[in-house]
Amino acid sequence: MRFEFRKFAFGLGVVIVLGIALxxxxxxxxxxxxxxxxxLEARMIPPIWMEGGxxxxxxxxxxxxxxxxxxxxxxxxISMLIGTLVVICSGAIGITLGVVGGFFGxxxxxxxxxxxxxxxxxxxxxxxxxxxxxxxxxxxxxxxTLGLLLWERFAVVARTTTMQVRTLDYISxxxxxGCSLPHILLREVLPNIVHHLIVVATLEMALAILLEAALSxxxxxxPPPLPSWGLMxxxxxxxxxxxxxxxxxxxxxxxxxxxGINLLGDxxxxxxxxxxxx
Amino acid sequence: xxxxxxxxxxxxxxxxFSPKVEAxxxxxxxxxxxxxHCVVGESGCGKSVSALAxxxxxxxxxxxxxxxxxxxxxxxxxxxxxxxxxxxxxxxxMIFQEPMTSLNPAYTVGSQMAEVLVRHRRVGKQQxxxxxxxxxxxxxxxxxxxxxxxxxxxxSGGLRQRVMIAMALMCDPELxxxxxxxxxxxxxxxxQILRLLRDLQQELGLAILLITHDLGxxxxxxxxxxxxxxxxxxxSASATDLFASPRHPYTRGLLxxxxxxxxxxxxxxxxxxxxxxPRIADGFVGCGFRDRCAYAMPACAxxxxxxxxxxxxxxxxxxx
Numbered sequence: 391m392r393f394e395f396r397k398f399a400f401g402l403g404v405v406i407v408l409g410i411a412l413x414x415x416x417x418x419x420x421x422x423x424x425x426x427x428x429x430l431e432a433r434m435i436p437p438i439w440m441e442g443g444x445x446x447x448x449x450x451x452x453x454x455x456x457x458x459x460x461x462x463x464x465x466x467x468i469s470m471l472i473g474t475l476v477v478i479c480s481g482a483i484g485i486t487l488g489v490v491g492g493f494f495g496x497x498x499x500x501x502x503x504x505x506x507x508x509x510x511x512x513x514x515x516x517x518x519x520x521x522x523x524x525x526x527x528x529x530x531x532x533x534x535t536l537g538l539l540l541w542e543r544f545a546v547v548a549r550t551t552t553m554q555v556r557t558l559d560y561i562s563x564x565x566x567x568g569c570s571l572p573h574i575l576l577r578e579v580l581p582n583i584v585h586h587l588i589v590v591a592t593l594e595m596a597l598a599i600l601l602e603a604a605l606s607x608x609x610x611x612x613p614p615p616l617p618s619w620g621l622m623x624x625x626x627x628x629x630x631x632x633x634x635x636x637x638x639x640x641x642x643x644x645x646x647x648x649x650g651i652n653l654l655g656d657x658x659x660x661x662x663x664x665x666x667x668x
Numbered sequence: 669x670x671x672x673x674x675x676x677x678x679x680x681x682x683x684x685f686s687p688k689v690e691a692x693x694x695x696x697x698x699x700x701x702x703x704x705h706c707v708v709g710e711s712g713c714g715k716s717v718s719a720l721a722x723x724x725x726x727x728x729x730x731x732x733x734x735x736x737x738x739x740x741x742x743x744x745x746x747x748x749x750x751x752x753x754x755x756x757x758x759x760x761x762m763i764f765q766e767p768m769t770s771l772n773p774a775y776t777v778g779s780q781m782a783e784v785l786v787r788h789r790r791v792g793k794q795q796x797x798x799x800x801x802x803x804x805x806x807x808x809x810x811x812x813x814x815x816x817x818x819x820x821x822x823x824s825g826g827l828r829q830r831v832m833i834a835m836a837l838m839c840d841p842e843l844x845x846x847x848x849x850x851x852x853x854x855x856x857x858x859x860q861i862l863r864l865l866r867d868l869q870q871e872l873g874l875a876i877l878l879i880t881h882d883l884g885x886x887x888x889x890x891x892x893x894x895x896x897x898x899x900x901x902x903x904s905a906s907a908t909d910l911f912a913s914p915r916h917p918y919t920r921g922l923l924x925x926x927x928x929x930x931x932x933x934x935x936x937x938x939x940x941x942x943x944x945x946p947r948i949a950d951g952f953v954g955c956g957f958r959d960r961c962a963y964a965m966p967a968c969a970x971x972x973x974x975x976x977x978x979x980x981x982x983x984x985x986x987x988x
Contacts, residue, residue, distance in 0.1 A: 559764045559765075559770040560769060560771055565725050566756055566762035566845075568756035568758060570753055573787075581774035582773060
């Protein structure tokens with residue numbers, strides 16, 4: 391019974407993440423309206439199933455009369471883009487540091503651990519806020535700020551798993567076969583720790599998406615009029631008492647995406663772990 | 669044969685792991701072409717470290733020195749890491765004790781075997797795979813085509829050790845260093861692997877440096893034997909000579925531990941050597957075996973002469 395539920399949860403995660411990714415990619419072709427087009431005559435129209443809703447705006451419209459459904463779809467683009475880019479950026483930093491520290495040990499490892507400890511003592515949101523408020527907010531700035539801050543879990547996991555792999559005989563066998571150091575790091579060590587890193591990547595992606603939403607909510611993330619989900623929530627907060635759906639629609643979208651990524655990560659951890667032990 | 673130098677000639681090898689501990693204290697080994705040279709001794713006496721030192725694969729922090737170390741007449745003591753990489757896996761190959769972890773679980777058997785040839789000979793992947801299939805057949809694996817596509821976890825221990833041997837032979841090495849290749853296998857598979865090594869040696873003219881603690885293995889396969897104790901070679905001779913007339917008390921002790929059908933009387937205890945290998949600290953002089961030796965005398969604490977009978981049987985002891 392429990393096993394069945396796990397399968398279901400993993401399946402749900404896959405469907406959610408793939409679905410949202412697909413929507414993000416196909417956004418220009420599936421949106422019913424221009425997400426930036428304002429229509430001041432049709433402001434704050436409720437979703438279609440509520441009283442006063444209309445077919446042109448399935449999820450209603452916002453305070454400037456922009457189609458909420460289209461904005462939500464374009465918002466998925468921003469979230470997925472930021473999630474992916476941040477994971478690539480932080481993954482590159484964290485995995486490099488972790489593998490190098492774990493493989494060489496000794497003084498090199500001490501330096502890597504020191505860098506990780508320094509990073510852990512930095513208050514994430516605070517630094518992100520400071521950087522963005524100094525440099526100005528744009529998509530690129532958000533991606534790089536988060537990418538440069540979110541690598542520590544990659545580093546910790548890569549480091550410990552590399553330490554486990556490093557002592558195994560196939561690494562000695564690779565040396566004995568005349569392999570070079572870069573070859574051993576990239577072709578012998580990395581493929582054997584990558585299943586741990588994939589799980590970290592999903593968790594980091596969920597975290598990056600939430601942080602972007604938080605930054606955007608505080609007005610320091612993606613600049614308007616880009617339709618980020620966090621920005622949509624921020625713009626909606628003034629109207630939530632009279633039209634609660636304006637805040638619920640992007641909120642639910644964010645919740646569903648992060649839930650989907652986490653389910654996917656959990657499922658992958660079970661699956662990849664099981665495949666290894668078999 | 670006589671005018672050609674030994675394939676591997678190591679003289680006075682020393683390995684130091686920390687300023688205080690010297691693990692190998694002046695080991696000399698000569699491995700002739702086409703012969704099997706066994707290094708025997710109990711755990712912790714420095715057999716594996718000697719082998720790794722020859723390959724240049726010691727852990728960082730270990731210090732290696734030697735009178736000389738030549739492979740096919742070429743000095744390999746002062747080779748750069750790059751030149752050593754060219755040599756390793758190509759002209760000298762190594763197989764390890766633990767077949768369960770010696771293959772990389774992330775790649776198929778075929779792709780990691782082909783990799784060795786691609787790396788050293790700059791051939792295409794397909795050529796590497798063909799050579800791998802040929803060698804798998806040679807080491808007695810049926811359906812090599814199928815095995816090439818399998819991952820290490822799909823193979824049994826004996827099969828994996830055969831794969832390891834085949835992989836070591838990819839570039840036609842002249843020297844194969846085998847570090848306890850049969851220890852982790854069950855007895856019937858052990859016998860198969862030893863026979864395989866012997867057949868391969870005859871067929872390919874391979875020199876084998878085999879490390880083992882098992883005198884049964886030595887008796888089956890060795891031409892020459894070096895007995896190691898506490899980081900030194902205490903006795904070295906041809907295999908027949910060593911079994912017929914062991915000279916060092918440690919060698920005699922080892923041989924007494926092995927039951928031989930017909931010579932052992934029922935109810936009589938097998939021989940054993942009391943104590944364990946001592947920790948040799950710096951400044952240690954004399955014989956490392958003296959605390960466990962039944963023939964120890966005061967002179968053993970001062971120094972030990974190297975004795976040579978002129979026919980290649982050498983040992984390190986006051987006793988003749």
